[in-house]
Amino acid sequence: MLTERAAEVRDEVQPRWERPPSSRRVVARLVQFVGAASAVFSVLPPHHHRFGLLADMVPTAGLLTARVASAVVGVLLVYLGAGLRRGKRRAWQLALLLSLIGVALHLVKGGLVPMVFAGAIVALLVAKRDEFTADGAPRHRLRAFRACATFLSAGFVLGFAEIAVRVNHLEGRPGVLSWAGHAALGLIGVTGPVHFVSPIGGLTVSITTGAFGLLAFGAGGLLLLRPSTGGRCDGAAGQARLREVLDKHGDGDSLGYFALRSDKQLVWAPSGRAAVAYRVVNGVSLASGDPLGLPSEWPRAIGQWLTDCAAHGWTPAVLACGTQGGRAFQKAGLDCIELGDEAIVDVAGFALTGRPMRGVRQAVARMRRAGYTCQVVRQRDLPADTLAEAVACANALRDGKVERGFSMALSRLGDPADGDCLLVLCRDEEQALRGVLHFVPWGRRGLSLDLMRGDRTAPNGLTELMVVSAIEAAPGFGVDRISLNFAVLRSVFARAEELGAGPVIRLWCRILRAASRLWQIESLYRANAKYQPDWQPRFLCFPSARDLPRIAVAALRAEAFLPARADDAR
Incomplete structure (x- = not known):
């Protein structure tokens, strides 16, 4: 009792x-x-x-x-x-x-x-x-002051110069101090002591100085209103503390290790046994995954996070939390909607036999006949030159210059602190590196896919070979579950394929297929489904429906699908 x-x-x-x-x-x-x-x-x-x-x-x-x-x-x-x-x-x-x-x-x-x-x-x-x-944000005050001072100085210098070049068209003989006073007063829209023979000359000086005065105060005001991004991210001590929490309580959420990203901040429960990892993007405090640490302490960590949001005027939002985390955030006053599903492979139950696995089985066999082989190894066990080769290969095979990912990506490779991460290196018959998979730890007995890079000129089946090789080697590393990619709105595609699917689901499926031409929504679902995984739902938590547009823009910026502002870069 x-x-x-x-x-x-x-x-x-x-x-x-x-x-x-x-x-x-x-x-x-x-x-x-x-x-x-x-x-x-x-x-x-x-x-x-x-x-x-x-x-x-x-x-x-x-x-x-x-x-x-x-x-x-x-x-x-x-x-x-x-x-x-x-x-x-x-x-x-x-x-x-x-x-x-x-x-x-x-x-x-x-x-x-x-x-x-x-x-x-x-x-x-x-x-x-x-x-x-x-x-x-206190640092915005200095930026605002600098911008205001810069425009005011430029306006003053230009106004003073315009008076100087018209020295022969002034009434009387005003001194240099009068010129300076006229230029300074013009910055605030007041006519100074200097009088021009031609009204056009005075009007020109007034417009120049007045325009720069408006720019100065307007730019200063806008900078003062830039959303705060909070304090600096935790240093080495905070990272060590977080790793201890993940070692003890990291089995629950496959996204826990991604809280170690360098651009994420942490707010801790008073007991220090639970935390929420977040990043502030355009005034939205965007948390990702479930809270970290002891589940019984989650409410206190969430309460601290929401208190910080209220204190700074941030909009709270949670991207891709699980069912347990969604319930905790819902109890704290946020609404939840299903965002998609995470594909989780049970290592013990995985097999290439049977008709559903026919496509994967054939692709793997074809690649192995072509001489492709995979090495599955912990990062700490790789020689330095091989690790450098893997990093160079991953960078070369990246699609574009921007490293995408936030909620389900570590966005670094080869860091000595990530020695427990697992790498899959795929080489062709000439021992050239053609593909790289990178998995981060998920508690003590799991892996979560972080990075997948493959040479597009390689034969079809490269990805299947790397994924199957990782699953087959998993028991030797004490791994019994592997989290693959996240499929956005997977249930829509799955329900549209069922017998008796209604017109609304079919219409929604057509819309998503059209969007897949840009964002590969359906193709990512198909790529995961071929391994016959278990699907675990992931949710988006938010305060109210009116905040969803801002949250969507913040999430796309965090995931690098939209350009990030300078203040959002960490």
């Missing part, structure tokens, strides 16, 4: 992901609406919305600069909406500052309606200030 009660208490105190308050989303939408309205009003003809209070007090160049500045402020407010929805404190600060600037700009250029809108947004932001508490 005491044990059951303790379990209930743990479940009661487990942190859960709380959906952002609806009022915060409303504030974000209103700020975006006012920003869009401000941009529209700034390009309308002046007589449509001028009330003329300051029309005779502000020079024409100042009015033009104010109109351009109000348009830029409006666009920036629209951009700030995403940060406000995530509760970013810095987005709130910038939105408040820009709204105040917008009030002043609309007052200068004579925009009564947008000025009232901007003032209302100022009041709303002040009233809701307690809902915006998420931290940003």
Whole structure:
């Protein structure tokens, strides 16, 4: 009874992901609406919305600069909406500052309606200030300062130079300090003490300095709003700690070893016996696989991760977790959908006999008759020159320059720390290396496929020979299960082949086959199915359906199917 009660208490105190308050989303939408309205009003003809209070007090160049500045402020407010929805404190600060600037700009250029809108947004932001508490990235402050200083310096130098080249067209004899003051004031849209004989000269200087001033503050604001990527990844001590956890509790998830990637960060349960591995991509904290460590400590590790997400304004998401991990994330408040299935081969039950294995059997026999042989060996047992040859071969056979993979790829080969990894080296009759398979450990008695490279000029059956060789050699390494590739939405293809498949499944299957021309969805499923594996489902976990587009883009960037931003590279 005491044990059951303790379990209930743990479940009661487990942190859960709380959906952002609806009022915060409303504030974000209103700020975006006012920003869009401000941009529209700034390009309308002046007589449509001028009330003329300051029309005779502000020079024409100042009015033009104010109109351009109000348009830029409006666009920036629209951009700030995403940060406000995530509760970013810095987005709130910038939105408040820009709204105040917008009030002043609309007052200068004579925009009564947008000025009232901007003032209302100022009041709303002040009233809701307690809902915006998420931290940003400290290093972005320095970048923002550098960008702002660079544009301001360039604008000042160019404005000063334009005044200097027009020295013979100035009224009176203003000194160099007056030139500098005029250029500096022009950066904030204010007319300085220098007067030009020709109005075009003054207008040119005002436009140049004003444009660079807008660029400076706009670039600085955008950099301040760049999503945080968290702290630096754990060093050697963190890697050693993680390896200890994998040695003790690594049998559950075939993706556990991939948490050792250099671009993944770890958040640990207070006990230190469980962790969540993740990477922040474009404001999405993308975890992969099940939590690591002792399953009873998973809720605490997940709670720590969700707390970090809330503190930084990240959107939590989990890519390719298993059934047990999916249940744990679901209890923490995330929704789950099936993403696909992982092919797992039972070594003891695998055999090349029987009609279902006829294609694989024939391919393997054909390659062996052609003189192809495979060496299956632990990485630590390979001579240095052979390992270097394998690394060079894998790089040469890579499809493109980008190393793809995140959730089910280690993205390195030959690291001395990965001595337990298993390599399959396939050579032709002339002993030339034509293919490489790389498996990472899956607990004590399993392997998980990390890398598969084959020479496309080799005869058909190269991959089948390498996979079968690995399965046949597995008992000698104490391995009784091997995880092969992951098949996205495999169940759709399988159900479409069944008798009586409905029109919706058949239509969905046609769509996936069309997409397979780009991403090889169906071909990967067929390549796995030929080994008659057991299929284990993998899931995608997310807070709400509205977050799925951002999560999909983040996942594609992490897997290197889309270009990564500089801040996302680790």
